[in-house]
Amino acid sequence: MIEQIPQDIVTLLATIAIFEGILKAFALWRAARNNDKNWYIAIVFLNTVGILPLIYLLFISKKNVNKS
Numbered sequence: 001m002i003e004q005i006p007q008d009i010v011t012l013l014a015t016i017a018i019f020e021g022i023l024k025a026f027a028l029w030r031a032a033r034n035n036d037k038n039w040y041i042a043i044v045f046l047n048t049v050g051i052l053p054l055i056y057l058l059f060i061s062k063k064n065v066n067k068s
Contacts, residue, residue: 016049016050019050020049020050020053023050023053023054023057024043024050024053026053026057027039027043027052027053027054027056027057027061028040028043028044028053030056030057030061031043031056031061034061036056036060036061039056039060043056
């Protein structure tokens with residue numbers, strides 16, 4: 001029989017999912033405003049637990065803001 005998943009693991013996974021969703025939404029919004037179509041597509045289709053959106057927000061989008 002399958003054992004129950006510990007509550008700590010469920011809480012951790014839920015926290016990661018919420019964090020990743022918020023980070024992804026903000027990165028998608030920023031990519032759309034900066035007209036970065038390739039980054040937008042990558043962030044939508046690649047599930048990287050927030051790593052790709054974080055890289056975009058911290059490094060890539062700041063370069064585009066300075067160019068404007």
